[in-house]
Amino acid sequence: MLLEDREKVLVLFSGGIDSTTLLYLAKKYFKEVYALSFDYGQRHRVELKYAKEIAKELKVKEHIVVEIPHYKLIKGSALLDESLEIPKEEYKDEPPVTTVPARNLVFLSIASSFADAYSIKTIGIGVHALDVPYPDCRPEFISAIESAINCSSLLTAREKVRVRVWAPFLGMTKKDIVKIGRELGIDYSKTYSCYMGTEPPxxxxxxxxQREEALKA
Ligand SMILES: [Zn+2]
Structure with a gap:
């Protein structure tokens, strides 16, 4: 894994399998780890409770939780609107009804504000190959947003450094991620993934x- 800077990292963290694995990886590779979670009106906002527990247990330097109010004005996403049904079938190639418009664009933009304010040069995101139906999880988005962040970053302007969007799971499946996580000793029963937001899932x-399949592999 090519990482030029190993000082600080800010990880987008939902409390699910992918971002939890990324947070553990970050603990392994970086001196200071910050976690960033979002309360954006998601129907499964119970995930934040799991995220808080994991962040506490991992002793991250700081777990920042940001509220994003505008998504309550957005219609048409089953992750935001409980009157819409979450489909039971697996995703196909098309962006599914669970797409939250521009979610990673918004998340990474907010992350870049904190990266500037905290002098953090690496922003981690756990997107992977099974996420590609979501346009903002594709490799071309990740490289484009990295360019955009560097065009607007104070750190880049002041210190002539490059801010990295670290997405080590691009091209991997969830099974690959779980394999890495098991090597890191992660107890996945402490993570939460269900889009319905029910307890139990x-x-x-x-x-x-997807979660069940990856965990039984
Ligand atoms: Zn579920």
């Missing part, structure tokens, strides 16, 4: 199925 939504 519904076991039927696409994320529950």
């Amino acid at each position: 519904c076991g039927e939504c696409p994320t529950c199925k």
